[in-house]
Amino acid sequence: MLKHFRILLLIYAITVLCACKQKAAPIPVIDFFRTPEKVSYRISPDGKYISYLKPYKDKQNLFIQSLEDGKERMATSFTDYSIRGDYFWTYNNEIVFFQDIITVDEIRMFALDVSTLKTQVIISPKKVRIAMIGRDKHEPDVVTIRMNKRDSANFDIYKLNIKTKELNPYLVNPGNITQWFPDADGKIRLVRASDGVDETILYRPNDKAPFKPIIANNFKTSVKPIAFTGVGNYFLALSNVNRDKSALVEINAEDGKEHKVIFASNNADIQDYQYSKNKHKIELVTWDAAKPQKHFLDPEIKLIYDKLSTELKGNEINIADRDSAENKFIIITYTDRNPGSYYLYEKNIGKLTKLGDINPDLKPDELCTMQPISYKASDGMTINGYLTLPLGSATTNLPLVVMPHDGPFGHNGWGYNPEVQFLANRGYAVFLVNYRGSTGFGKAFYSAGFKEVGGKIQQDITDGVNWLIQNKTANPKKIAIFGGGFGGFSALYGVSFHPDMYNCAIVQHGLINFFTYIKDAPPFLKPLVQMTYERVGNPETDANQLRAISPVFNISKIRVPLLIFQGARDDRANISELNQFVRELQKQNGNDKVKYFLKPRERTFFRSQTNRMEMYAEIEKFLDENMRVKP
Known part of the structure; x- marks a missing residue:
């Protein structure tokens, strides 16, 4: 009996050893590189709908799901060119999205009425680049965009009414402005000017005032404004002025002087952040030190992440979007062996609902x-x-x-x-x-x-x-x-x-x-x-x-x-x-x-x-x- 048991044990050990030495079964190429199943989830400002991109005939199209009844509706059906992932909801519950018409070098900007699923082209300039800058709750039909329509070498800022298609210049670029930083209401009060080597941060207290320089650096030193604090004229920024690693700091916009350091890491630059428009507050900052790291600055958001970490063990977790009330959150998770999943988290009832996987065909264990x-x-x-x-x-x-x-x-x-x-x-x-x-x-x-x-x-x-x-x-x-x-x-x-x-x-x-x-x-x-x-x-x-x-x-x-x-x-x-x-x-x-x-x-x-x-x-x-x- 003992001899028989030893033989079985030996056979088992050999089997395990052979299995360990075997290569993993080849996963089909398409499983790694197919168009993602569902990506770029967003939530409507009123929290009633979620939207996402999903393939239709090999092109990414917009789909909308009602959170009340769970029904999915196909909002677009393009078969020529995909919708870009940088689409966004306006405060009037419409969706603005872009198509890159490669053959004629044309960017088409559309508006989608969610209630009727009707789309209209807002603008479609050729050989021009367009990007979203900001939205304004007080003017829900108006968005702020940047576009190099006037001069291919310079981006100007425009106010665009997505209902009437009225396009008005907001800030004409004098030739050296490279970045614009809107406040919570979409007003641009900070800009960066650069000649490629030296750069200057300029500030104005309101739309009628001229910009004045407040911070001057060369390109080796960086100040990246984030948002105004809502108290006085102080703004938050990522800065490596007088330090090796970029830190989260508070700066006085009147004179450009650093008021205080909010958080810094000795190991790496602070690279990203999460900001609450309602609280006018940075909730957390992130950096890479071998693996992604987070530091929480808001106890309420830390409680949310702690709860999510318990339910989604072993995953990196990030908030991808939120409604205006900051009650419903789109959550994205990933690991080194999993391209990720999307979830809906409802803070008031503590409910987590899975929305979809980016690539459900892949098995992390493989x-x-x-x-x-x-x-x-x-x-x-x-x-x-x-x-x-x-x-x-x-x-x-x-x-x-x-x-x-x-x-x-x-x-x-x-x-x-x-x-x-x-x-x-x-x-x-x-x-x-x-x-x-x-x-x-x-x-x-x-x-x-x-x-x-x-x-x-x-x-x-x-x-x-x-x-x-x-x-x-x-x-x-x-x-x-x-x-x-x-x-x-x-x-x-x-x-x-x-x-x-x-x-x-x-x-x-x-x-x-x-x-x-x-x-x-x-x-x-x-x-x-x-x-x-x-x-x-x-x-x-x-x-x-x-x-x-x-x-x-x-x-x-x-x-x-x-x-x-x-x-x-x-x-x-x-x-x-x-x-x-x-x-x-x-x-x-x-x-x-x-x-x-x-x-x-x-x-x-x-x-x-x-x-x-x-x-x-x-x-x-x-x-x-x-x-x-x-x-």
């Missing part, structure tokens, strides 16, 4: 953990990042995909990333790195990346790969690099100057020439060009450096297989130059080693589900072909 990591760069600077290992017991000698982020002055955060999970599911370790220059780690770390786009930034990536090789996580014969934008440049840089490190590279909307990238900046980005000179390089004074690192001038160095994706309507791409770049690479290396996909109806990111499916199917095949260990 996905992989994103682990924060840090290492020392070759000059001793600490670099942070994230490492995701495929499921199974193996933690060493793994094929590795390196994913530098776009920017370069951007940030990788902890959370669900479909590309990371897709690659990990296919058996690859995935490495995200916040190289120097990345935001969120303080002013010194950010400034350390200036004019290092082809220097220490790339060395930080290389040092990270070597660290993973030295600790035996990565198989040195199976390493790929994959990035978009500046991350695409980093991928091309890596295979140009470290050809023995990488088997292959994947590039999405990649930066290939710093000269044309700076010269061809759209007119409305011209104020940022001078800042680009300081942070990246000046095409005149730094010409040798920029030429030395730009991929178009290093074609002869690129010998590994490449996979390149590009949208033909991308504002920041020089398509004729990219086409020539690809032709030269194919002439040098062969068409079979350099594969190029140019999509005529796409901008920077592929919005068509069909195009996304094709792209990631090609990525899977490309990595499978090029990441085999060669004898």
